[in-house]
Amino acid sequence: EVQLVESGGGLVQPGGSLRLSCAVSGFTFSDHYMDWVRQAPGKGLEWLGRSRDKANSYTTEYAASVKGRFTVSRDDSKNLLYLQMNSLKTEDTAMYYCARVVRADGHYFFGYWGQGTLVTVSS
Amino acid sequence: DIQMTQSPSSVSASVGDRVTITCRASQGINNYLVWFQQKPGKAPKSLIYGASSLQSGVPSKFSGSGSGTDFTLTISSLQPEDFATYYCQQYNSYPLTFGGGTKVEIK
Numbered sequence: 509e510v511q512l513v514e515s516g517g518g519l520v521q522p523g524g525s526l527r528l529s530c531a532v533s534g535f536t537f538s539d540h541y542m543d544w545v546r547q548a549p550g551k552g553l554e555w556l557g558r559s560r561d562k563a564n565s566y567t568t569e570y571a572a573s574v575k576g577r578f579t580v581s582r583d584d585s586k587n588l589l590y591l592q593m594n595s596l597k598t599e600d601t602a603m604y605y606c607a608r609v610v611r612a613d614g615h616y617f618f619g620y621w622g623q624g625t626l627v628t629v630s631s
Numbered sequence: 632d633i634q635m636t637q638s639p640s641s642v643s644a645s646v647g648d649r650v651t652i653t654c655r656a657s658q659g660i661n662n663y664l665v666w667f668q669q670k671p672g673k674a675p676k677s678l679i680y681g682a683s684s685l686q687s688g689v690p691s692k693f694s695g696s697g698s699g700t701d702f703t704l705t706i707s708s709l710q711p712e713d714f715a716t717y718y719c720q721q722y723n724s725y726p727l728t729f730g731g732g733t734k735v736e737i738k
Contacts, residue, residue, distance in 0.1 A: 543727075552718065552730075552731050553667075553669075553718055553720070553732075554729070555726060555727040555728065555729070558727075569725045570726075572726065610677075612680060612681075612684070615663065615665075615680050615684075615722070616722055617665040617680045617722055618665070618667075618675070618677060618720075621675060622674065623674060624674060
């Protein structure tokens with residue numbers, strides 16, 4: 509069974525840093541693209557970034573809103589995906605989800621999600 | 632960036648009703664579109680990918696159509712468990728972008 513479990517959320521002051529983790533199980537982690545998506549309270553979904561798989565050299569993509577501040581990385585030996593968040597702003601307050609990309613018939617979409625971890629940026 | 636516009640933003644419907652939600656992309660995305668269902672306090676769940684392909688395990692009352700810029704999600708006979716918020720998302724190009732969501736409420 510595929511499982512994704514996020515951790516590391518909490519309260520942080522503006523300008524601070526936080527690292528989120530996503531522990532995965534039930535599949536070969538290195539074979540899959542992994543993404544981070546967030547949802548501000550009462551708002552819609554926002555894609556943040558992607559780590560491609562080992563075959564694609566773990567290259568990354570980012571949304572403009574977080575590029576330069578957030579970094580997606582992974583440790584395949586530990587089956588962990590990370591989101592390093594620096595220079596946090598109040599508008600970064602959100603539930604943060606990790607998601608595993610599913611490949612089907614040439615399509616790449618979010619097929620599995622974690623339960624999320626809440627980040628609150630406030631003084 | 633490709634903007635995804637959903638309509639309506641909310642709809643009130645009764646059990647047994649047929650509900651259609653539309654999603655429009657600001658430029659062509661072929662059929663690289665996925666529909667998600669999200670219930671309060673839960674992570675999204677994929678329903679339809681490739682604009683019209685049913686994700687494994689999703690009941691056939693959900694169907695999707697469209698290509699290019701205009702897409703629809705249809706729920707053929709609304710059941711109590713279908714009251715939720717629905718999102719479209721394009722994966723044709725980066726940055727990946729979501730529609731604003733459509734909340735399906737009980738009339």
